[in-house]
Each structure stands twice: as C-alpha cells, then as structure tokens.
Amino acid sequence: MTLAPYVAILGRGQGRARSLTMDEARAAMKIILSGEGAPEAIGAILMLLRMKGEVAEEIAGFTAAARAALPVWHGARPAVDWPSYAAGRTRGQPWFLAAARLVAQAGHPVLLHGWNSHQATGASVRVALGDVGIAQVGWDAAPAELAQSGIAYVPLEKMHPRLMDLLRLRDTFGLRSCINTVLRMLNPAIAPVALQGVFHPSYRELQRDAAALLGQPTLRVLKGGGGEFEHHPAKDMTLHGLNRGDLWEGPTGAPMTGHHRLSDTESTLSDVWNGVVQDDFATAIITSTAALALAALGVADAGCRAQTLWQSRLHPRAA
Structure with missing residues (x-):
C-alpha cells in the first residue's frame, strides 16, 4: 500500500489540487497507522493539509480510521x-x-x-x-x-x-x-x-x-x-x-x-x-x-x- 495517490490529490498544484473525501482520508490514515506508509509521504500529507486547511470530511475520515485501529473497549460506555x-x-x-x-x-x-x-x-x-x-x-x-x-x-x-x-x-x-x-x-x-x-x-x-x-x-x-x-x-x-x-x-x-x-x-x-x-x-x-x-x-x-x-x-x- 502506498500514500502516493493521496499526496498527489493534495499536492497537484494550483487549480488542480483538492481536498480528500472522507473515504480517501480514512484509507490514507489506515495506511499511515499500519506502518506501511513512507515517512516522507506521511509528512507530505500532514503538511499539505496544514497549508490547505483541513475540511470536515478529512478530519472525520482520519478519525474513523484511528478509532477502528484501537483495541476493543470491554465494558460499559462512558457517558x-x-x-x-x-x-x-x-x-x-x-x-x-x-x-x-x-x-x-x-x-x-x-x-x-x-x-x-x-x-x-x-x-x-x-x-x-x-x-x-x-x-x-x-x-x-x-x-x-x-x-x-x-x-x-x-x-x-x-x-x-x-x-x-x-x-x-x-x-x-x-x-x-x-x-x-x-x-x-x-x-x-x-x-x-x-x-x-x-x-x-x-x-x-x-x-x-x-x-x-x-x-x-x-x-x-x-x-x-x-x-x-x-x-x-x-x-x-x-x-x-x-x-x-x-x-x-x-x-x-x-x-x-x-x-x-x-x-x-x-x-x-x-x-x-x-x-x-x-x-x-x-x-x-x-x-x-x-x-x-x-x-x-x-x-x-x-x-x-x-x-x-x-x-x-x-x-x-x-x-
């Protein structure tokens, strides 16, 4: 798995770059958390997002993938x-x-x-x-x-x-x-x-x-x-x-x-x-x-x- 497609979406240049969809953000974070993403690509994605300004779909997708990577919660939910x-x-x-x-x-x-x-x-x-x-x-x-x-x-x-x-x-x-x-x-x-x-x-x-x-x-x-x-x-x-x-x-x-x-x-x-x-x-x-x-x-x-x-x-x- 590679992060290159997601770097390309964010970094194509003026007039061509765009924000990630929620599904794309979830997929990118899954790769990042798996340890299979190149560190250079991880840095590129995080800093391109900072320069662009994150949108709700990107934050939601990253969060969904991070939650899915957590160990199972065994017990009653907190309020x-x-x-x-x-x-x-x-x-x-x-x-x-x-x-x-x-x-x-x-x-x-x-x-x-x-x-x-x-x-x-x-x-x-x-x-x-x-x-x-x-x-x-x-x-x-x-x-x-x-x-x-x-x-x-x-x-x-x-x-x-x-x-x-x-x-x-x-x-x-x-x-x-x-x-x-x-x-x-x-x-x-x-x-x-x-x-x-x-x-x-x-x-x-x-x-x-x-x-x-x-x-x-x-x-x-x-x-x-x-x-x-x-x-x-x-x-x-x-x-x-x-x-x-x-x-x-x-x-x-x-x-x-x-x-x-x-x-x-x-x-x-x-x-x-x-x-x-x-x-x-x-x-x-x-x-x-x-x-x-x-x-x-x-x-x-x-x-x-x-x-x-x-x-x-x-x-x-x-x-």
Whole structure:
C-alpha cells in the first residue's frame, strides 16, 4: 500500500489540487497507522493539509480510521468523552479536572484521555490527576476503573502508541498538524456526549461538522483555557456543537464579573479542591465548566447542580 495517490490529490498544484473525501482520508490514515506508509509521504500529507486547511470530511475520515485501529473497549460506555491534548505552555492549573470529577460524582462516567507537552511543570495535567482522585490507567483497565470510580484518565501512549508517534511529529515539523484535531475528535469509547476544547475559534465549526459526519449525538466545543474544555467564568462565549445529531449553538453564560486571566490565581488545584484555601475565581472556573458539561448531559438547572456537587465534593454521597 502506498500514500502516493493521496499526496498527489493534495499536492497537484494550483487549480488542480483538492481536498480528500472522507473515504480517501480514512484509507490514507489506515495506511499511515499500519506502518506501511513512507515517512516522507506521511509528512507530505500532514503538511499539505496544514497549508490547505483541513475540511470536515478529512478530519472525520482520519478519525474513523484511528478509532477502528484501537483495541476493543470491554465494558460499559462512558457517558462523557473528555479529551485533553492542549499544549498548555501558558495555562495555569488544570481546573477542568475538578469539573470532570464533579460530573463523575453526579453519576455520569467520564473518560479522560490525552497527552500534554508540559508534563514537567507544576500545572501538569498528569501530575494534578491525583489531586482530585482521578486514576491514570491503561486502556484495558479503564472500563473497570470507570465502573468503580466513575472516571479514568488514559494516556495516549497507552491507548495507541502509533497515534502518539504521529503527534510527536510536531517536534520534527516545528508545527502542529491535523493529528491534534483528530485526537480531540477520537472519542475512543464512543461516549454519547463529547466535550472538546479548542485554542483557535475557527476549529469549533470544523470539529462540529466532522462530529456530525461521524454520527456523534451530542457535542460541545469551547474555546477554552489553554485550548482545553475549561470555561472562563467572566466571559460569555458561544458554544458550538450538536444536539441529537443536529447542529447547535448556545451561550456559556458568565456567572462572574471582572477582568481575570485563568492563570492569575496562585492557588493550586489540590488546595482549592481540599478546601485548604478559598478561591472564588478558581471555584467559579470549576463549577461553570461542570455546569456546561452537565447541561450537555441534559441535567436540569445545571448551574445549581454544579454548585451542590462542589459543596459536597469531599462527601460525594451527600450530593
């Protein structure tokens, strides 16, 4: 198998090149993941797509092939897919992890998966998982962890090493590729609700349209903190997504006023979660993000529900 036909489609030159169809993109990604594609051709495809700008059919086709290459999921499906693939070099604490924990404590199992380039810093997503009681597990162990605790984080390299290799090509190119978007779209356990963060607003519609092609029932895409699904509580932003497969838009609301950056607070996730410090801004980030997730799940009065979950977070049975 060769990637040459797909390179030719994308690179024929001005007036002759075109985008890949969904089927062509699926076939190309299948070759890439099989290990049979020449590395030069893989680089050519990824950079030609970047220069052209990806379309929904290409992202959907790549995602479909990546899903098909994953090991079988053995267990009940999570209610929520929550990817975490932002670079995060300038972000503060990963408050969204606490929001995901609240959603799980409300009885909606959450599967987190990802990779982040800031693993050595104090704000590392993986370092912070333990601060809110989220286990980092392998793919095979994730269904049991979801059944036991309602939430789990699976590192990308334990889910599909070849996808990790493709993501790491960013170090070779010096540029991101569409693989970053594909991983956000992956929804490896086919959860009915998918929550996706983006850094650049234009990707909201791209990911929504690709999700529609993939048959995703419910989706919310947010231009969030550091590119994660994390809401700034003083900003009323537009969410893009799907409801029962239909295109949908809606406001986030803004439960706080004032001018803040997400990285302004010096509080740590552990201290805020455990009640060691009272940080109203950090708490609002967590509860407003949780409220958006709960609303996507169809929870009535999601904002009040998020507040109740927060107040009882250390004694979840009281919620």
